[in-house]
Amino acid sequence: MGNRMQEQKSSITTTLLAAVISFVFVLALFYGLDHLVMSMQGLPLNADLSPAG
Amino acid sequence: MSVLIKTLGFSFALTLVFTLVTYLLPQVEGEAPVEKDVDLNTLTMDDFIAMGEDLFNNKGTCTLCHKPPPIGRAPDIEGFDMVAVSIERLADERYQGDAKDAAGYILESMVAPSQYVVATWGKKGSNDTESPMPAIDKAPIELSAIEMDAIIAYLQAKDGNEVTVSLPLPEDAAVVADTGSAAPVDGGLPAPAATVDEALGKYACSSCHSMDSADTLVGPGLADVGARLSVEEIRESIVDPNAVITEGFPAAMPADFADKMTVKELDMIVKYLAEKQ
Amino acid sequence: MNRLFDSILPWGKALCWAVLVALLALGVAQAAGDDALSRISPVGMVQVEGEPPIEMPVAVEEEVVEPMVAPRPTRADYPNIGVSSRAIVWVLAQLHLFFAALVLAVPLFVLTIELLGVFTGDERYDSMAHEFMKISLTGFSITAIFGGSLALALFLLYPDFMAYMTHVFGAQLMVYAGLFFLESFFLYTYYYGWNAFRYGNLKWVHLTLGLLLNAAGMTIMVVSNSWATFMMAPSGVNEVGAVIGNIWEVMKGPLWNPINLHRFIANIAFGGAVVGAYAAFKFLSTNDPEKRAHYDWMGYTSNFIAILAFLPLPFAGYWLMAEIYAYSQQMGITAMGGILAWLFIVQAVLIGTILLAGNFYLWAGMSRTDGSERYKGLIKFIAFVLVVCFLIWVTPHTLILSASEIALLGGSHHHILGPLGIMPAKNVAVNLMLVVTFLSFQLYRRSDKVATVSWAPMGNALMVAIYVVAIANIIFLGVYYGYFTNTVYKVGSSVAQVASTLVVIVAGIVIDTLMFKNAKTLPSHWGRIPDRSQYALFALPIAFTWLMGLMGYVRSSVKTHWHVYTVMKDNSPDNFIPTIGYAGNMITIVTVLFLLCVLFMFWVANLSGTRQSKPIAVVEGGVA
Numbered sequence: 001m002g003n004r005m006q007e008q009k010s011s012i013t014t015t016l017l018a019a020v021i022s023f024v025f026v027l028a029l030f031y032g033l034d035h036l037v038m039s040m041q042g043l044p045l046n047a048d049l050s051p052a053g
Numbered sequence: 054m055s056v057l058i059k060t061l062g063f064s065f066a067l068t069l070v071f072t073l074v075t076y077l078l079p080q081v082e083g084e085a086p087v088e089k090d091v092d093l094n095t096l097t098m099d100d101f102i103a104m105g106e107d108l109f110n111n112k113g114t115c116t117l118c119h120k121p122p123p124i125g126r127a128p129d130i131e132g133f134d135m136v137a138v139s140i141e142r143l144a145d146e147r148y149q150g151d152a153k154d155a156a157g158y159i160l161e162s163m164v165a166p167s168q169y170v171v172a173t174w175g176k177k178g179s180n181d182t183e184s185p186m187p188a189i190d191k192a193p194i195e196l197s198a199i200e201m202d203a204i205i206a207y208l209q210a211k212d213g214n215e216v217t218v219s220l221p222l223p224e225d226a227a228v229v230a231d232t233g234s235a236a237p238v239d240g241g242l243p244a245p246a247a248t249v250d251e252a253l254g255k256y257a258c259s260s261c262h263s264m265d266s267a268d269t270l271v272g273p274g275l276a277d278v279g280a281r282l283s284v285e286e287i288r289e290s291i292v293d294p295n296a297v298i299t300e301g302f303p304a305a306m307p308a309d310f311a312d313k314m315t316v317k318e319l320d321m322i323v324k325y326l327a328e329k330q
Numbered sequence: 331m332n333r334l335f336d337s338i339l340p341w342g343k344a345l346c347w348a349v350l351v352a353l354l355a356l357g358v359a360q361a362a363g364d365d366a367l368s369r370i371s372p373v374g375m376v377q378v379e380g381e382p383p384i385e386m387p388v389a390v391e392e393e394v395v396e397p398m399v400a401p402r403p404t405r406a407d408y409p410n411i412g413v414s415s416r417a418i419v420w421v422l423a424q425l426h427l428f429f430a431a432l433v434l435a436v437p438l439f440v441l442t443i444e445l446l447g448v449f450t451g452d453e454r455y456d457s458m459a460h461e462f463m464k465i466s467l468t469g470f471s472i473t474a475i476f477g478g479s480l481a482l483a484l485f486l487l488y489p490d491f492m493a494y495m496t497h498v499f500g501a502q503l504m505v506y507a508g509l510f511f512l513e514s515f516f517l518y519t520y521y522y523g524w525n526a527f528r529y530g531n532l533k534w535v536h537l538t539l540g541l542l543l544n545a546a547g548m549t550i551m552v553v554s555n556s557w558a559t560f561m562m563a564p565s566g567v568n569e570v571g572a573v574i575g576n577i578w579e580v581m582k583g584p585l586w587n588p589i590n591l592h593r594f595i596a597n598i599a600f601g602g603a604v605v606g607a608y609a610a611f612k613f614l615s616t617n618d619p620e621k622r623a624h625y626d627w628m629g630y631t632s633n634f635i636a637i638l639a640f641l642p643l644p645f646a647g648y649w650l651m652a653e654i655y656a657y658s659q660q661m662g663i664t665a666m667g668g669i670l671a672w673l674f675i676v677q678a679v680l681i682g683t684i685l686l687a688g689n690f691y692l693w694a695g696m697s698r699t700d701g702s703e704r705y706k707g708l709i710k711f712i713a714f715v716l717v718v719c720f721l722i723w724v725t726p727h728t729l730i731l732s733a734s735e736i737a738l739l740g741g742s743h744h745h746i747l748g749p750l751g752i753m754p755a756k757n758v759a760v761n762l763m764l765v766v767t768f769l770s771f772q773l774y775r776r777s778d779k780v781a782t783v784s785w786a787p788m789g790n791a792l793m794v795a796i797y798v799v800a801i802a803n804i805i806f807l808g809v810y811y812g813y814f815t816n817t818v819y820k821v822g823s824s825v826a827q828v829a830s831t832l833v834v835i836v837a838g839i840v841i842d843t844l845m846f847k848n849a850k851t852l853p854s855h856w857g858r859i860p861d862r863s864q865y866a867l868f869a870l871p872i873a874f875t876w877l878m879g880l881m882g883y884v885r886s887s888v889k890t891h892w893h894v895y896t897v898m899k900d901n902s903p904d905n906f907i908p909t910i911g912y913a914g915n916m917i918t919i920v921t922v923l924f925l926l927c928v929l930f931m932f933w934v935a936n937l938s939g940t941r942q943s944k945p946i947a948v949v950e951g952g953v954a
Contacts, residue, residue: 014787019795022791023795025795026796026799027795030830030833033830033833037826038822038823042177043818043819043822049810056615059614060610060611064868064925065922067872067873068876071676071680071876071918072918074675075913076911076914078675078911081669081672081909082669083890083907118663126817173816177818185659187659191896192897193890194660
């Protein structure tokens, strides 16, 4: 019984961890994408995404 | 068969819905520029300035881009005092053109827009060395020298500056006629009125307004209108009659005089009424 | 082996002939392009040993030929037949373009489906591809008929303009005519050879014919596109219209490739939508479960093609519009900010209809599978986003008008809706609509599968994160750069929005492809779909047809009062931009005519499969 709860708990942790990791990863990806696409058009951005031009 | 009727019916109905949407939108026709005959013998500076304003808004297509931020794609000429701005720009060290005064600068920016590009308004990637504006003496706009002068006169006059361009001489008429390659529209507008009386008759003012008494017909009597209203107010109440309505009167006056009257006719009527005190 | 050669041989011969004809056409074109002197000049040189080369007195007669400038017809030069010339040309051109788009697109995806059949070994693909070909076959003749009528009407009603165009394009028109021979040759061999070259190596011969058919069709399209783009943004001529470049410089104007790409993609979407309506009609007309399953599947595939081709279309349109702005800011603003701007509201209604119909069809289609219950809850959310975005999109925006137009509209700004009406809000709406449409599609694809890979939870988490962040990013880009920075960043941010949308689509396809490899498939039942879903398959082609008509009106109108922009003025009585209501009438007329022609096309296709039963001789009077 306890073992099963343990298992369930660990599966929840894994799911949560997967969600957080992928969220952070995707966030970084889109942050980079914004910088890339804007600077490719000659419109550089600051670190906080405000226009640097 | 019933499937055919149902599906066809559905298709036709959908088509009609789309058609209906187009009817809900304003119905505006994009007319090709019609060359106007300007009588240079009787042209006054006021007419010339009015002509400039008309060119600025219509044939010149200036307002497509030159409009207030944030929607403008070029400096907001109508919002600036162009004479003051021109002098500033002539003093700018980036200025490399040949113009010596405001009129010269405005002309130069029309025929050679890339001569001086206002900072941040250049073509993308050109670092403000190339203007996105077309030379307006060339196709597709093709303004003549007189028409460009009229625009300069308008830009100078609209902020109360002295107009430095001179009126075109009748000899230049040929030049104006030359640019007019569009054939005149036959059966077009009635001839503009030559005198105030003709103008008042043409627009049937006296069918509603008594001209020589304060008696009320449909609208208020106008015998003393010059005392009640300023020139500007008279002009407004003709061009946009529903903006201010004299108390107790219905909004019965036609609102389309602005489109129907020529600038000269309107001026004559306004002047005539302003003198009625 | 012998049998193979026997059957290939006649085709090989015919192929040689076709190539010969093409070369001849090209030769004629080439010869017409060279100047006479270079063709008759001696090839070798005569020289006596030890002597300097003999100066051959070449009689060079400098023939000063004034290059033909663009004509300047007056109003009287335009034939008046009592009916608006423009209306006639409008209807004929649009019908020609509709059918041309259809018959260029169908072979394209027929070839793809056929190839799919070869690789999967599923005979259903092959017979469906064949059926698609069958139902569009008459379309080729109809295209040619309208094309011919259009050319006649143009020469008759706009003689000066056509004289100028034929002068500018010259021998290229002969090449164009030659291409039709090639197209017909490949069309008929491809279609009628279908069952003759069905298996083995012969199948590859057949696929090659299909490829050549598409090559010919594509070439025809890009050649004729060059005429339209020359009229919008002439190149290879000077400011009075005299030809100063070669034919390649004339063709390769700034808008040529954007139009080529845009039309290419749009044709596929259009073709898919039209054959989808055919499938829907057949589906509704039968109660036979087997046939219903077949036509349900056919309708689904057509819809899939249409929507898949439709999704990248806005991006191609964006490129075209950007090139128009780069060519002439004035032309760009005439299209987007002048009186034509209103019509982008109609466009929004049409595209909204397309997206809603496409989504509705996918949702209804989920009833085919047992596993779709898992995703049903999300549909409400998607529908909500679609409707809200649609409403933002159709909000009228600020327009640039002349004084009298402002008077007519009662002001150029909308008081309350102003901020929603400008481009950044619309960009957000459009991108979100595309993203959630893709979500619908992804859910549908997933509905009959259960992932078996070990990293499935991670994959799902990643996909959810991509959707959430992409949507947030699209909104952030639109709101922040659209309202709080300058114009340049505003415009630039829309590219980043589009990139975000593309990331979602690409990531979705990649993740799902990997994740559902060897997935457990749940049972799915073709034909188990409510009848009302089929009406989405009718809404799609109607909206597409109407949309094409509408955009044709814009594309042609941005030239304003010019036949050839900046080079040849239009002085005809119809040189103004008609009102949107008038355009709406015209577009409806051509859409209905197109609908009737398509009905005829389908009817003829089905006629070939019908056989009248032999009448039984009735014996009268009892005498045998």
